[in-house]
Amino acid sequence: MEKLEVRHVSKAFDGRSVLEDVSLTLREGELVCLLGVSGGGKSTLFNIISGLLKPDAGQVFLDGEEVTGKPGKISYMLQKDLLLPYRTIVDNVALPLLLRGVSKQEARQQASALFEEFGLEGTQTLWPSQLSGGMRQRAALLRTYLFSQNVALLDEPFSALDTLTKSAVHEWYLAVMERIRLSTLFITHDIDEAILLSDRIYLLTGQPGRICDEIRITQPKPRPHDFNLTPEFLVYKRAILERL
Amino acid sequence: MTRKLPNTIRRNGPALAAAAVLLAVWQAVCSVGLVPGYMLPSPIEVASALVKDWPALWENAQITLQEAFYGLALGVAIGFVFAVLMDAFDVLYRAFYPILVITQTIPTVAIAPLLVLWFGYEMTPKIILIILVTFFPVTVGLLDGFRAVDPDAVGLLRSMGAGRWQIFRYLKCPSALPHFFSGLRIAAAYSVVGAVISEWLGGFGGLGVYMTRVKKAYAFDKMFAVIILISVISLALMALVELAERRCMPYRHLREKS
Numbered sequence: 001m002e003k004l005e006v007r008h009v010s011k012a013f014d015g016r017s018v019l020e021d022v023s024l025t026l027r028e029g030e031l032v033c034l035l036g037v038s039g040g041g042k043s044t045l046f047n048i049i050s051g052l053l054k055p056d057a058g059q060v061f062l063d064g065e066e067v068t069g070k071p072g073k074i075s076y077m078l079q080k081d082l083l084l085p086y087r088t089i090v091d092n093v094a095l096p097l098l099l100r101g102v103s104k105q106e107a108r109q110q111a112s113a114l115f116e117e118f119g120l121e122g123t124q125t126l127w128p129s130q131l132s133g134g135m136r137q138r139a140a141l142l143r144t145y146l147f148s149q150n151v152a153l154l155d156e157p158f159s160a161l162d163t164l165t166k167s168a169v170h171e172w173y174l175a176v177m178e179r180i181r182l183s184t185l186f187i188t189h190d191i192d193e194a195i196l197l198s199d200r201i202y203l204l205t206g207q208p209g210r211i212c213d214e215i216r217i218t219q220p221k222p223r224p225h226d227f228n229l230t231p232e233f234l235v236y237k238r239a240i241l242e243r244l
Numbered sequence: 245m246t247r248k249l250p251n252t253i254r255r256n257g258p259a260l261a262a263a264a265v266l267l268a269v270w271q272a273v274c275s276v277g278l279v280p281g282y283m284l285p286s287p288i289e290v291a292s293a294l295v296k297d298w299p300a301l302w303e304n305a306q307i308t309l310q311e312a313f314y315g316l317a318l319g320v321a322i323g324f325v326f327a328v329l330m331d332a333f334d335v336l337y338r339a340f341y342p343i344l345v346i347t348q349t350i351p352t353v354a355i356a357p358l359l360v361l362w363f364g365y366e367m368t369p370k371i372i373l374i375i376l377v378t379f380f381p382v383t384v385g386l387l388d389g390f391r392a393v394d395p396d397a398v399g400l401l402r403s404m405g406a407g408r409w410q411i412f413r414y415l416k417c418p419s420a421l422p423h424f425f426s427g428l429r430i431a432a433a434y435s436v437v438g439a440v441i442s443e444w445l446g447g448f449g450g451l452g453v454y455m456t457r458v459k460k461a462y463a464f465d466k467m468f469a470v471i472i473l474i475s476v477i478s479l480a481l482m483a484l485v486e487l488a489e490r491r492c493m494p495y496r497h498l499r500e501k502s
């Protein structure tokens with residue numbers, strides 16, 4: 001079933017077209033990647049999906065219900081974790097529940113219950129500045145998850161992490177996504193990351209942004225550790241490089 | 245490796261040493277007689293005046309502190325309301341910000357007599373003057389804080405369904421706290437000075453009134469004693485603000501603790 005659907009979305013800023021007739025779908029449990037040049041309108045598309053921006057044309061559907069221009073349905077996560085420095089980790093993570101009107105105690109309890117799943121056990125009462133970059137991203141992810149249990153929009157979520165942390169986080173993310181049945185739409189500049197993680201990749205060309213191709217990565221999951229050294233991987237990579 | 249001195253001594257050592265040297269020089273100048281004793285009392289004379297006159301000083305200090313407290317509390321409250329309104333409505337910001345700046349260019353000593361003429365010799369004109377000098381640093385601090393909020397963080401909260409009030413409560417207000425406290429520290433210092441100045445220009449009690457009285461008597465040692473008391477009160481108020489700041493923002497002082 002389609003979790004999320006974007007239909008024929010266009011957007012212009014001051015008469016300059018940034019997105020043109022963009023359509024995409026995200027099915028349940030899928031990890032779909034949006035790969036494209038800088039300035040191609042990817043973040044703008046996320047702002048439209050999350051309802052922060054109204055598109056000039058087109059619609060967004062979540063579970064078949066139209067949510068175009070309605071914030072509060074789908075949240076997203078950015079490269080910067082945006083953890084609030086004046087709230088402890090548990091209070092940061094529980095924020096979406098508080099915003100929804102859940103009581104403080106109840107929100108803390110619900111959030112705490114997921115700390116172990118997200119590799120955050122024991123960090124409840126710490127401040128964000130006391131966590132490592134990888135942990136902060138996981139906390140931000142848990143916050144996103146507590147907001148919308150089944151769709152995550154991630155805008156270059158791991159690009160600030162160093163290579164080793166990044167590949168550990170990738171592995172962890174795929175595992176946790178599987179367990180909590182999360183569907184993910186995510187933006188990256190990193191072609192390797194896209195091929196490693198995705199079920200499908202949408203290629204976006206810039207100025208104005210439009211989807212020029214969709215690539216399906218058929219390699220089953222979980223993928224072997226050395227997948228990025230295999231000839232199949234290189235075939236995908238070459239195909240993507242040719243098209244961008 | 246040399247043994248480490250306690251942190252506070254190491255940090256404040258130079259300042260304490262410099263102050264001690266200055267006091268010693270001052271005492272020496274007076275003892276030798278470089279300056280006539282009736283014009284510049286020695287530190288020891290000042291200290292004894294402070295002790296001898298303490299009951300009168302303390303009684304007047306209480307009046308001054310009361311004025312400073314009421315003025316500061318009202319100034320902070322008004323400053324907060326101004327900042328919130330000006331942040332919420334850009335029209336208000338553009339309309340009133342220049343006027344607020346202009347009010348701060350008017351010298352305090354120039355409006356104090358006017359306030360006395362309008363409101364008399366009681367506490368009201370003093371409190372009004374203190375409000376005038378304290379709300380501004382608070383308003384500016386808070387406005388800066390509100391404006392420094394990361395738009396991406398606002399977007400994030402909006403995407404999670406937060407309304408204006410929730411964004412204010414969970415994001416803008418706590419983010420502005422450090423800016424608020426820097427404004428408050430300045431306002432606290434201004435409040436004491438403002439109280440003293442307004443007492444100079446008319447009143448029945450307070451350190452300012454006491455000051456004009458001892459000035460007329462050419463009691464230089466008492467003059468110095470009251471000046472020192474005023475500084476100490478200002479410093480104590482600022483220390484209180486600092487304490488409150490640490491209480492409200494423990495996350496800003498993590499490194500010092502561990």
Ligand SMILES: Nc1ncnc2c1ncn2[C@@H]1O[C@H](COP(=O)(O)OP(=O)(O)OP(=O)(O)O)[C@@H](O)[C@H]1O
Nearest residue numbers: 013014018036037038039040041042043044045189
């Ligand atoms: N609020 C706005 N007003 C005007 N122009 C905007 C606005 N937001 C984005 N743009 C423009 O739209 C274009 C697309 O921006 P966007 O941030 O969506 O690109 P992106 O694909 O996410 O880029 P990057 O990969 O660098 O993050 C850019 O040229 C940007 O300057």
Ligand SMILES: [Mg+2]
Nearest residue numbers: 042043044155
């Ligand atoms: Mg972007």
